[in-house]
Amino acid sequence: MIDTVRTVAALRARIAAWRAQAQGDAGATVALVPTMGALHNGHLALVHAARTRAKHVIVSLFVNPTQFGPNEDFTRYPRDEMADARALAAVKADLLYAPGAEEIYGEGFATTVTVGGEVSTDLEGAARPHHFVGVATVVSKLLNQAQADFAFFGEKDYQQLLVVRRLAADLDIPTRIVGVPTVRDVDGLALSSRNAYLSADERKIAPILYRTLRELGAAIEAAQGPTVVLIDRARASLLTAGFASIDYIELRDAETLAPVDSNDRPARLLAAVRLGKTRLIDNLAVTPRC
Numbered sequence: 001m002i003d004t005v006r007t008v009a010a011l012r013a014r015i016a017a018w019r020a021q022a023q024g025d026a027g028a029t030v031a032l033v034p035t036m037g038a039l040h041n042g043h044l045a046l047v048h049a050a051r052t053r054a055k056h057v058i059v060s061l062f063v064n065p066t067q068f069g070p071n072e073d074f075t076r077y078p079r080d081e082m083a084d085a086r087a088l089a090a091v092k093a094d095l096l097y098a099p100g101a102e103e104i105y106g107e108g109f110a111t112t113v114t115v116g117g118e119v120s121t122d123l124e125g126a127a128r129p130h131h132f133v134g135v136a137t138v139v140s141k142l143l144n145q146a147q148a149d150f151a152f153f154g155e156k157d158y159q160q161l162l163v164v165r166r167l168a169a170d171l172d173i174p175t176r177i178v179g180v181p182t183v184r185d186v187d188g189l190a191l192s193s194r195n196a197y198l199s200a201d202e203r204k205i206a207p208i209l210y211r212t213l214r215e216l217g218a219a220i221e222a223a224q225g226p227t228v229v230l231i232d233r234a235r236a237s238l239l240t241a242g243f244a245s246i247d248y249i250e251l252r253d254a255e256t257l258a259p260v261d262s263n264d265r266p267a268r269l270l271a272a273v274r275l276g277k278t279r280l281i282d283n284l285a286v287t288p289r290c
C-alpha cells in the first residue's frame with residue numbers, strides 16, 4: 001500500500017525528511033501530481049512522467065468543491081480512494097496526499113487566486129464561470145504546500161495547463177510546470193474520470209469528438225485561407241453524429257489562446273461538447289504550414 005498523509009504538516013515533514021536524507025544530492029528531487037482521484041491511465045501517465053524527472057513522486061487527491069459550478073457534478077463526482085491508493089502503489093508513487101476540505105479551506109479562509117486575460121476568461125472560463133478561480137486557488141495552495149521541484153499536468157485540460165503556467169510565473173512559484181500529452185482509449189476517446197457517466201450508446205459516439213478534431217486539424221493544416229468554414233462544418237457534423245450541443249469548438253494560439261483564423265502559427269483546436277448529460281472536452285495541436 002502507498003503511504004497516505006492528510007495534513008500540510010505531515011506532507012511537509014515527509015518532504016523535509018527526503019531532502020534531509022539526500023543532503024544536497026541532486027537526486028533528492030520531488031514531483032507533485034495534482035488530481036481529483038478516480039484515477040485512470042491518463043493520471044498514471046503523469047506519475048510515470050514524474051518518475052523520470054524526480055526521485056520522489058507525490059500524488060494529491062482532492063475533489064476541489066470551489067472549481068465546480070452550482071449545477072455541476074461535485075456531489076456525484078466518482079470517488080474511490082482505496083482503488084486510487086492501489087493504482088498508485090502499483091506505479092510506485094511514493095506518497096498520497098489526500099487532505100480533507102477543512103485542511104484546504106480552513107476556518108476564515110478568504111483568499112482567491114484569479115488569473116486574468118484570455119487564457120482564463122474565455123472557452124472553459126466563459127462556459128464555467130468561477131471554474132478557473134477555483135482551480136488557480138487550489139493549485140496555488142498545493143504548489144505552495146508541497147514546494148516540489150516539478151508539478152505535472154495533463155494536456156487533456158490544455159487551458160488549465162496554461163492557467164497554471166501563468167499563475168506559477170506571475171506568483172514566482174519556483175516549481176517547474178510540466179505538461180504531459182493526453183492518454184486515449186484505443187478508439188481515440190481521451191481518458192477522463194467523467195467517461196464513467198456515459199451510457200453504452202453514448203460511449204460509442206464519444207470517440208467521434210477526437211476523430212472530428214483530427215479531421216478538422218488536417219483540413220486546417222492543408223488550408224490556404226480562413227478556417228471558419230471548416231470549423232462550422234465540423235460543428236455541424238458533431239451535431240449530426242449525436243452530440244447534444246457544442247459549448248465551443250475553436251482554433252486558438254497555442255500559447256495565448258487568442259483567436260486564430262488561419263494556419264500561420266502554432267495553434268490548438270479546443271472543444272467542449274455535451275453528450276447526453278455528460279460534458280466532454282478535448283484538444284489537438286495544429287502545426288502551421290512552413
Ligand code: AMP
Pocket residue numbers: 034035036037041042043045046152153154155156157180181182183184190191192193
Ligand atoms: P483531474 O483528476 O481530472 O483533475 O486530472 C488530474 C490531472 O490529470 C490533470 O492535470 C489532468 O489534465 C490530467 N489528466 C486527466 N486526464 C488525462 C488524460 N487522458 N491524459 C493525460 N492527462 C490527463
